[in-house]
Structure formats: structure tokens, C-alpha cells
Amino acid sequence: MTDQYTTTALRDSRPQDGTAEPEIKVCVRGLLKQFPAKDRMVTALDSLDLDIPRGQFFMIVGPSGCGKTTLLRILAHLEQPTAGTVEVLRSTEGRPENSMVFQGDSIFPWMTVWDNASYGLRMRGAPAAEIKETVGHYLDKTGLTAFADCYPHQLSGGMRQRVSIARAFANDPDVLLMDEPFSALDEQNKTLLQSELLRIWDETRKTVIFITHSVDEAVTLGDRIMIMTSRPGRAKAFVDVPFERPRDVLELRHRPEYGEIVYDIWQHLRDEVNNAQVTAPQSQQRRWFRR
Known part of the structure; x- marks a missing residue:
């Protein structure tokens, strides 16, 4: 396995080589989110700590039902946390804190x-x-x-x-939130849109938080990837993606290091996907297997 990237089991986005710390754009501490069920509380997210530097393309992967979309909705102020704090460093007055791109059609x-x-x-x-x-x-x-x-x-x-x-x-x-925006598209359109998104992002260097079920997509687009546990969602590991920018989507996937990182992420995900299948309702299990 190459040593060109690092996987860390716990949150820590601070450099270890003595260089200046990156400016943190999004800071999450002790995040807990619970929803009421018939006779109990369901915990979607638990004890989640997260730092995202300004300008980072941050990817989130995890099994179905692990709280990925819930986290994004909290960041977008569409849901309120049960406990913990979420802070976004604002850069310019008058600029919106976030814009969100949803999985399905969201235009008027x-x-x-x-x-x-x-x-x-x-x-x-x-x-x-x-x-x-x-x-x-x-x-x-x-x-x-x-x-x-x-x-x-x-x-x-x-x-x-x-x-x-x-x-x-x-x-x-200030922050662009993307919830599986390409998941409903065929492979050709998905690849084209990934390339277009990267070209626009290279120009703007927005802070992006992007949810995906595709490990390939996470490695293709991201600077850093958070792997989440099955519910309740916690950060299981972080993977730093070493590939230089700008990136060519198709050329990137020919590189041997690309396959190594994809394999490493799947190793982390495998047990979590299995755990999610054991506890998920049958309807949710069918959705996962169709992906």
C-alpha cells in the first residue's frame, strides 16, 4: 500500500509538520441529533467532531441511514441539533452562508x-x-x-x-452543500458533470461539503473524505486524497494509487455497510442493494 495518503481514525485536520494551521471554515463539536419515534428516541448522529478548512472539497461517505443527509441539513439550518455546536466562519457580510444542491430536481x-x-x-x-x-x-x-x-x-x-x-x-x-447531486444520472452524464464541477471549483475554490454513496466519486472529487459509521453516525476515519489539481476525471482513474485509495476506503466501509443491513428495515435494505 502506498504511503502517499494518510488515514486517521479520529478528527484532526491540523498539520503535523510544523506548517501553519489551515483556517477552519466549518467547526462541529459534540454534535448529537435525535428524532422521536413511536416509543423511543432514534439517534441519527452522536458525538461528531469535525473541522473543515476554508476552500476544501470535503466528501462524506457512509452506509444508508448513517446520518449523512441529516448532518448536511443541520449545516444548512434545515434541522436543529439536539446537542453540540456547529459554527461556520463567515467571510463577507451580505453573502449567503450556504447554498444547497439536492439529489433530485430542486429548480423551479x-x-x-x-x-x-x-x-x-x-x-x-x-x-x-x-x-x-x-x-x-x-x-x-x-x-x-x-x-x-x-x-x-x-x-x-x-x-x-x-x-x-x-x-x-x-x-x-460561503459554503456549498451537495447531497448526492449526481446519483440519479447515468454514468456518462455523471462523469461529465463531475468534470464540469471540478472546473468551476478550481476557479472559485469554494468550501464544498459533498455527500455521496460512490467511493469512486469521493476519491475523484475530494481533498479529504470522512467515512461514517452505521447509525448512529460517527466519524470512523478520515482519508486525505493526494492527487494534484486540476484533475482529469478519466485520467485520474487510470492511476494505480487511485485504486489503492478506493480499496482502503471500502475496507473501512465494509463492516459499517454490513452493520447497517442488519439493523435496517427491509425497504431500506432493498434501496442499498440497488445502489
Whole structure:
């Protein structure tokens, strides 16, 4: 096994070589999230500590039901933690703290591509010239310029996800949250969108927190990967991805180190997936095996 990357069992994003510590953008301490069930409380997340440096492309993988989406929803202020703290270092007043890209269609069906992509800026009252320049830039980056006047029902699934990505980046958030945005796409569209996302991210270097069930996707896109336990979700291990940027999605997967990292992550995940299958309802087990 190569020593070009490191796996750590517990949280610690601080460098060990004497260099300056990275500026932490997202700080989570002692996070606990419980939901009421019929006659008990279900613990989704427990004792989760996490530091994410500014500008990092941070990936989260884990078995179904381990609390990945719950964590993202807490970061997006769509859920409140039961206990613990979540802090996001704000960089610029007036900029939104986060934008979220969901797994399914999340764009407005009654709006054109242009109106969807400009929605966040318009809600913030951005000047018309800024909206025109910013939205035009991201429609161009996502290959949607020729479809600016189209409605979502006129677009393929992959193109609708491009609109979601364009809207998220145009909104210029401090943190971009992505919940399995490519999981419903075929392999060709998924690869194309991964490449486009990386090109846009290389330009902006936003802090990204990205959930995926695909270990390949995690290694392809990420700087660092958190592997979660089965429910209740905790951080089991962190893997630092050593590949330089910019990255070519297809070329990267030919490298022998790529396969070694994928294998290492699956070794960590295997027991957690098995544990999740033992405790999950049958309907959830069927969903996992279809992935």
C-alpha cells in the first residue's frame, strides 16, 4: 500500500509538520441529533467532531441511514441539533452562508433556466449588471447559455442538475452543500458533470461539503473524505486524497494509487455497510442493494 495518503481514525485536520494551521471554515463539536419515534428516541448522529478548512472539497461517505443527509441539513439550518455546536466562519457580510444542491430536481419548474440561475442574486437585490455578468458566466461554464430561455421540462435530468449547480455558484455562498447531486444520472452524464464541477471549483475554490454513496466519486472529487459509521453516525476515519489539481476525471482513474485509495476506503466501509443491513428495515435494505 502506498504511503502517499494518510488515514486517521479520529478528527484532526491540523498539520503535523510544523506548517501553519489551515483556517477552519466549518467547526462541529459534540454534535448529537435525535428524532422521536413511536416509543423511543432514534439517534441519527452522536458525538461528531469535525473541522473543515476554508476552500476544501470535503466528501462524506457512509452506509444508508448513517446520518449523512441529516448532518448536511443541520449545516444548512434545515434541522436543529439536539446537542453540540456547529459554527461556520463567515467571510463577507451580505453573502449567503450556504447554498444547497439536492439529489433530485430542486429548480423551479415555472422559471426559465436564466431565472432559476439568477434566483439567489435577485432575492438579495443584487444590481442588474452584476446579475447579468455572474449568471452569464456560470451558464457558460455549465454549457447552458443556449438554453437560457428554456423551462426545466424541456431539459434532460443532467441539464437540470447543471442549472442547480449554476444557481448555487452564482449565489456566491460561503459554503456549498451537495447531497448526492449526481446519483440519479447515468454514468456518462455523471462523469461529465463531475468534470464540469471540478472546473468551476478550481476557479472559485469554494468550501464544498459533498455527500455521496460512490467511493469512486469521493476519491475523484475530494481533498479529504470522512467515512461514517452505521447509525448512529460517527466519524470512523478520515482519508486525505493526494492527487494534484486540476484533475482529469478519466485520467485520474487510470492511476494505480487511485485504486489503492478506493480499496482502503471500502475496507473501512465494509463492516459499517454490513452493520447497517442488519439493523435496517427491509425497504431500506432493498434501496442499498440497488445502489
